[in-house]
Amino acid sequence: MALTNFARLTDHEKKAWSMSFQKNARNKSFLTRLLGSGQDSTVQRITELKKSSKGTQAVITLVPDTVGDGVAGDRTLKGNEEALSSSEQVIRVDQLRHAHANEGRIADQKTIVNFRKEARDKLAYWMADRIDQMAFLAMSGVDFTKKNNGADRVGSELQYLEFNSDIAAPTSNRHFNWNGDANGLVAGSTTADTIAVPTYEMLLHMKAKAQDEYIKPVRGEMGTELYHVFMTPQGVKQLKLDDKFHNAVRDAMPRTPNSPLFKGFDTIYIDGMAIHTHRYVYNTSGADAGSKWGSAGNTDGQAVIFAGAQALAYADLGTPYWDEEYDDYRNRMGIAVGKIFGFLKPQFPSVVHGTTEDFGLLRVNTAI
Numbered sequence: 001m002a003l004t005n006f007a008r009l010t011d012h013e014k015k016a017w018s019m020s021f022q023k024n025a026r027n028k029s030f031l032t033r034l035l036g037s038g039q040d041s042t043v044q045r046i047t048e049l050k051k052s053s054k055g056t057q058a059v060i061t062l063v064p065d066t067v068g069d070g071v072a073g074d075r076t077l078k079g080n081e082e083a084l085s086s087s088e089q090v091i092r093v094d095q096l097r098h099a100h101a102n103e104g105r106i107a108d109q110k111t112i113v114n115f116r117k118e119a120r121d122k123l124a125y126w127m128a129d130r131i132d133q134m135a136f137l138a139m140s141g142v143d144f145t146k147k148n149n150g151a152d153r154v155g156s157e158l159q160y161l162e163f164n165s166d167i168a169a170p171t172s173n174r175h176f177n178w179n180g181d182a183n184g185l186v187a188g189s190t191t192a193d194t195i196a197v198p199t200y201e202m203l204l205h206m207k208a209k210a211q212d213e214y215i216k217p218v219r220g221e222m223g224t225e226l227y228h229v230f231m232t233p234q235g236v237k238q239l240k241l242d243d244k245f246h247n248a249v250r251d252a253m254p255r256t257p258n259s260p261l262f263k264g265f266d267t268i269y270i271d272g273m274a275i276h277t278h279r280y281v282y283n284t285s286g287a288d289a290g291s292k293w294g295s296a297g298n299t300d301g302q303a304v305i306f307a308g309a310q311a312l313a314y315a316d317l318g319t320p321y322w323d324e325e326y327d328d329y330r331n332r333m334g335i336a337v338g339k340i341f342g343f344l345k346p347q348f349p350s351v352v353h354g355t356t357e358d359f360g361l362l363r364v365n366t367a368i
Contacts, residue, residue, distance in 0.1 A: 029128035030278055031135045034228065035314065040219050042228055042360070043135070043312045046091060058091040058315035060346055091315040091344040094162040098126055099336035101327075116324075119335040127320065127339060132280050134158065136230070138343040139312055140282040140303040140363055141169040148279070149286030163342040173213065173350065174358040178202045178304075178366045185209055188365055190293045195301055197238040198231065198366045200245035203273060206306045210362055213352055215308040217272070229275045230305040234285070234368040236277045281305065283368060293365070304364040311360035315342040 034042040039061075046058045100119040133148050144158035144167075158164065169175075175188030180196025184205045210217075210227060217225035231239065239245050249270055266277045283302040290297040305311070320339040326332065346359040 031132050042307050044310050046315045059088050060313040061088050091342045092163040093315050093342035095338050095340045097338035101334035123337045136280045139305050143167045150284035151286035170363040171357040174362050176364045193294050195367045199242040217308050227273050228307045229273050230281050232281045232283050232302045235302045300368050302368045306362040308360045313344045
């Protein structure tokens with residue numbers, strides 16, 4: 001029986017291992033299902049570096065739609081052309097690494113191949129898991145000193161990643177609270193006491209606000225347009241308890257076993273919105289008393305993300321690298337993986353307000 005010895009693998013074989021790790025990581029990652037290379041993607045993946053006066057950088061280009069009215073009849077067009085406006089933003093990248101090591105041949109009680117298999121599986125999940133966590137934090141405007149449940153990260157080095165310093169708080173015209181009353185969406189504030197649980201009416205307000213703000217939807221199959229809505233499991237539970245939402249889903253879907261009400265799908269499509277359930281949507285369930293939302297700091301809430309095109313930029317530079325080393329006269333083995341990447345929530349000068357705003361998303365605070 002042939003045994004694998006990683007130390008003897010060729011460079012091509014090592015690359016195959018690395019590609020296999022990347023595939024495993026992506027298959028386990030939720031957010032990377034929304035990746036695309038073009039401007040019509042919710043998460044735009046940047047894989048190439050661009051030369052600039054500041055060196056080699058990962059850059060995302062934002063090009064808003066044309067806003068001029070053109071000319072009528074035979075009036076002169078020459079000299080009245082409209083310049084396309086664009087905004088380029090740099091995505092800072094850094095590397096994130098992790099490793100596993102066994103205690104030695106006797107203590108491990110396993111073959112090296114089994115240790116390698118287990119390490120690859122666990123590290124692939126770890127990489128995908130941290131990518132999801134950081135992506136939701138970046139979209140919500142929360143830096144990496146916090147966990148996704150609002151608790152402090154203790155002993156974590158995620159805060160030292162260079163792109164953490166580029167995380168920006170939600171801009172004023174993209175940040176709202178849902179109060180559950182006739183006022184609809186109001187200015188976003190985590191200290192307000194009138195925050196309400198999500199409802200179907202809230203979804204309609206969010207979609208109308210996104211359209212008013214020229215947030216471009218993602219173009220789906222057969223030319224359909226779609227927005228993505230991300231909520232915590234507790235938030236989706238509250239939404240499903242709303243009679244109007246329940247009735248809308250029930251009446252819109254066929255009465256078959258494939259209905260999402262029967263199957264319990266994590267994504268429900270309704271009125272041009274895909275409502276996703278994910279535990280890493282930022283919330284305050286793990287925050288200490290006094291550090292939650294509301295004036296007294298005792299309200300559990302979630303930061304609902306309503307996302308269109310180019311809501312997040314992801315610099316994905318190369319495959320993960322995979323290294324092994326031996327210690328104690330080759331008795332103890334260690335396996336490490338690393339990845340160079342970066343996140344950026346794009347912002348641009350809004351054609352509606354003339355101020356710098358988040359480009360492709362809204363954040364709406366609700367109770368859960």
